[in-house]
Amino acid sequence: MSDDIYREIILDHYRNPRNKGKLLDADVSIHDSNPLCGDEIDIHLKVDGEKIKDIKFEGRGCAISQASASMLTEMIMGKPLTSVKDLTKDDILENIGLLNLGPARIKCALLSLKVLKLGMVKYYADRDPDSAKKLQSDSTGM
């Protein structure tokens, strides 16, 4: 069971996170944490036209939360916002290859998605209030 979770790729992203750091000219920066575990994630986004031009994350916490964040940044770098907007929990769990997490650990895996959604809520707040509203409701209960 543990061997299925802590596969090479998860440990690799945990120990060598991709796109980790600050983004000084970010269009949106957002932070959230998981009070249960104390996992923390900050996401910084630079948007160019309708594409994610750059993304960086900062954070600390368990291997699942940090690897998931690292893998999320790789997944959406350069992607159009319209597709990123509709990312689901299952997309993330598939992306990190962890489909059988228990309810406590799923929160770790989804923290970065939640922060990303909250970031896009901020981005869309004035530009597209309807999308902002939908993203907000997506992010609750994550």
Place this chain on the structure above:
Amino acid sequence: MMQKGALNVEKIREDFPILKRKVSGGKPLVYLDNAATTQKPLAVINAIHDYYMNYNSNIHRAVHQLAEEATIEFEKTREKVAEFINARSTEEIIFTRNATEAINLVAYSWGRTNVKKEDTIVITEIEHHSNIVPWQILTSEKGAKLKYVGIDDNGYLKLQEYVDYLDSGKKAKLVSVSHMSNVLGTIVPINEIIKMSHEKGIPVVVDGAQSVPHMPVDVQKMDCDFMAFSAHKMLGPTGVGILYVKKEILEKMPPFIGGGDMIKEVHKYETRYNDLPYKFEGGTPNIADVIGFAAAIDYLNNIGMDKVREHEVELTTYALDKISRVRGVTLYGPRNSKDRGGVISFNIGDIHPHDLATIMNDHGVAIRSGHHCAQVLMERLDVPATSRASFYIYNTKEEVDIFVGALEEARRVFKI
């Protein structure tokens, strides 16, 4: 396997139905999260069952037979609690929901009456959030100050800091300190703290949530003014806390929660409050669980608290030795088992405590990971979280071995 030690653990384990259960696909449960809450012996479960089956009713108010039986049993627990910590009388024993509510009762009732602008309340860096937040609320409301006594790198309280503080002529209105840390296990020199505080006329609140369940505690010998603890950490049910307060202090305290049960007479615009301790117990209490708690106290008395402590010192010494041999482990808190309770906090390599707990769970081992409601202490230790194993009367050296084996397994999974 025969275990020669302070307790007949094999026999004790028979009394705890849950310890027979299997977890994580057939592994025996190794329950090492006792600092969070302990398991319950059958006697406690049966006492609660018996109350609901046979004499469920509200207490203190009715004259029918069920109410009388329930009232008698409820008040019996109060007597047992008073005896257990050697209070002078049952008037000094107040039932709350938990230790947290007990400390809040002190902050709201005694605190709001006595603490004024610019006063100082002294606590320490090892405190549980329940002994920090109520004082933050009170001091910010009153414009008073909060002062922390620090700890050294081995997890011992820097008593000298408090001595120096008092010697410098600075005043404190109240000291509130945990008798035993729920993270480091550190047992603080409580008698000295109380003695030097009383010399300056400062009353002392003792958070006994971790000490009362694990060692003999005598409030008269200690001479504390207030003490808070929770039934659920000492074989009892959840939903029952105890606040001990010296009678002469309690007599001057205004009520906490207003309503039924805490009154003698209510008129349109005024109320005469009930006698001690009922004045502080507004509303229908947790009758079933208070009654269940008596069975827990009986159980501990049968074993003897000195034996409980002896068993835990033995097990902690064994565990500290074993864990410290695992490569990559960092241990927090005193190394000498005489100075600490059976609570062991540690980290291992770069494995986050939550990942470690997941791996442990695969082996049937229940440990706690996180900040343990002690974020001030985590900041002092400069770690985001720790893993924690904590023992009680039913834990064995064989379980420690399973736990240490699982630690080695975690090193393998994480390739360290």
